[in-house]
Amino acid sequence: MKTRSFKIFSVLVSLFLLVTAAFTATPVYAAKTKSQLQNEINQLRSEQKANQKKINSLKNDINKQQELKDAIMQQMALVSKEIDACNRQINEVNAKIAANKAEIKQKNAEIEKTKLAFKKRLRAIYMSNTNSNVQVLLGADDFAQFLELSQLTASVAAKDKKMIEEIVAAVKLLEEKQAENNTLLEEQMTIKNTIIQKQNALAEQNNEIQAIISKLNSSKGSLESANQTKDAQINQKYADMAEIDRASSGGGSIDYDGGPFLWPASGRISAYYKSNDSVHNGNHNGVDIAAPFGTKIMAISDGVVKEIRNSCPHNYxxxxxxCGNGYGNYVIIDHGKGSDGKIYVAWYAHMQSVAVSPGQTIKRGQIIGYVGSTGFSTGAHxxxxxxxxxxxVDPMSYYTKVK
Ligand SMILES: [Zn+2]
Ligand SMILES: [Zn+2]
Incomplete structure (x- = not known):
């Protein structure tokens, strides 16, 4: 009983593994038909279109925000100029205040000097006089009191008194001026603070707009990268479609021979002249020979190299x-007049690299380059x-035998 159920189980397991293997071994592209792939491509294209619409509208929004930002930046530049002007005025007032301070200091020194001379003279008077008023006067500490007392003193020389009074008046004037200067300074500081507040408000606005712009840019960026991803998906689907075409055009390598010309590369024909496949849509002016990258390409006949291009790096x-009008890296050889009197010129395109140079004389079968996928090419051919x-013309009409 136990053995039997195990046997059934193991049969089921191997059946499951077989089915899984069959599915995993199947290439993805084969699971879809060309029309399914085309529908998916169309779907991706319409999604891209919708995204592009959003991107355009975001670009519009970003431009509008940028204009706002520019206007704010202009205002900020003006405000910064206003602050500069304010600072200049503040510096001027400060210089005046400093000058006044120095003058007041000097005047006070003059007062001290005059007072000292005055006291000396008083002392001389005192030596010869016992006037009590003079004694009181010399004992005064406060200058105001001293002046008041000196007014009472008959012994004080009117000239000294007048001199001191003048200096005191000058100091008073300076102090008044200083008060005015301080008021001016305060006013300027108030103006400056107002401007700084304006500046801060503008900076805040600027930051807000910058945040909006960054947000819009990141939305735009993710839509753009989504579209790039869709581009890659579309390219992949086209490659899958081309692969289906190749698979349906037959398997292994077929070389043609027997006509007037040598077959140029070993490989399988993936698209005939005027092929109506999804890549060429009936506009194919040659034959595509699918072959691995680096496969030798040979001249079909003797000739002279007319033109080459070897600068396309996009070999995929x-x-x-x-590059090269879609031909990528290519060689054009003038094979000269045939026995029918007609001029034959052959184009060999999408090369990985070119092995000849313009004007070079070429022998039939000479290697002229190597198979690649440069230019408009979905794969190596x-x-x-x-x-x-x-x-x-259709090159196949010059090749008869299949080898
Ligand atoms: Zn082609
Ligand atoms: Zn290129």
Missing amino acids: GKRSNC LHFGLKVNGGW
Whole structure:
């Protein structure tokens, strides 16, 4: 009983593993038809369009915010100028205050000097006179009291008294001026504080707008990267579609021979002349020979190199035109007049690298480059085009035997 149920279990397990293996071994692209892939591409494209609409509207919002920000920056520049002017005035007033202070100090020193001379004279009077008023006067500490007392003193010389009074008046004037200066300074400080408050408010506004701009930019950035991801997905789906085309056009390598020309590269034909597949849509002016990167490409006949391009670095599958009008790195060889009197020129395109240079004489079978996927190419292949008397022809009509 126990053994039997284990057997059933293990059969189920191996069945499950078999089914799983069958599924995992199947390539993803084969699970979808070309029209399914095309529908998915269309869906992605419409999502991209919707995203682009949002991106454009975000760009608009960002520009508006940027304009606001610019206006605030201009105001901030003005305010900063106002503060500079304010500071200049404050410095002027401070200089006046300092000058006044120095003058007051000097005047006070003059008063002290006059007072000293006055006291000396009083002392001389005192020596010869026992006037009690003079004694009182000399004992006075406070200057105001001293003046008051001196007014009472008949012995004080009117000239000295007048001199001191003048100096005191001058000091009083200076002190009044100083009070005015202090008021001016306070006013300027008040103005400056008001401007600084304005400046702070502007800075705050500026920060708020910057935060909005950053937020808008990050929304825009994520939409843009979403669209880039969709681009990659679309490219992948096109590559999958091309792969389906290749798979349906037959398996292994087929080389053609027997005609007037040598077959240019070993590989399998992935698209014929005027192919109506999803990549070419009936506009194919040559034959595509799918082959691994680096496969040798040979001249189909003797000739002279007319033109080359060897500067496209984009050697990978893509569905966009990067270089050389879509041909990427290519070689054009003038194979000269055929026995029919017509001029034959061949195009060898999408090379990984070119092995010849313009004007070079070429022998039939000579290596002229290596298979790649430069230019508009979804995968490694040689695009082989043939012009007869300047017009594209189907190269296959010059190859008869299949080897
Ligand atoms: Zn390129
Ligand atoms: Zn082609």
